Amino acid sequence: MKVLLKQDVKSIGKKDEIHEVSDGYARNYLFPRGLAAPADAAAVNMVKTKNAAKEHHAAEALAAAQELAARVEGKTVTLKAKGGASGRLFGKITGKDVADGLAKLVGIPVDKRKVELDRDIKDFGTFNAVIKLHPGVSANFKVKVEEL
Secondary structure (H helix, E strand, O other): OEEEEOOOEOOOEOOOOEEEOOHHHHHHHHOOOOOEEEOOHHHHHHHHHHHHHHHHHHHHHHHHHHHHHHHHOOOEEEEEEOEOOOOEEEEEEOHHHHHHHHHHHHOOOOOHHHEEEOOOEEEOEEEEEEEEEEOOEEEEEEEEEEEO
16 A cells, blocks of 8 residues: 655655555554544655645756856955954954855855854954855855954
């Protein structure tokens, strides 16, 4: 019997998948516990629609990440900070500071967890940074720290 899984079932499969199981297993275990429903035409169409929507949203997210990566690639984010006469900063520049500066430069809010610095920024100068927007989509940019 073909069933549509309503929840993940350890020995069978994941939610919204259609699987072939024995009639007794479906009637006596899956259906009474609400883990599955019979896979009729309406259920199959619902699964196809959900899968199409999921693929569409994934493609939109990828396109948005690629567009943002193109806007960020090669740019220089300039940040101002206080420092001493020796060229050292009072404190350090964090990923949040870089994300805020990048958001002002690009005009789109950027998550601080996506920004990766090649090392701690505790001096004035220019440093390399990477923003990872999506699996397989990243952009390199520079962070320039100037004295306030």
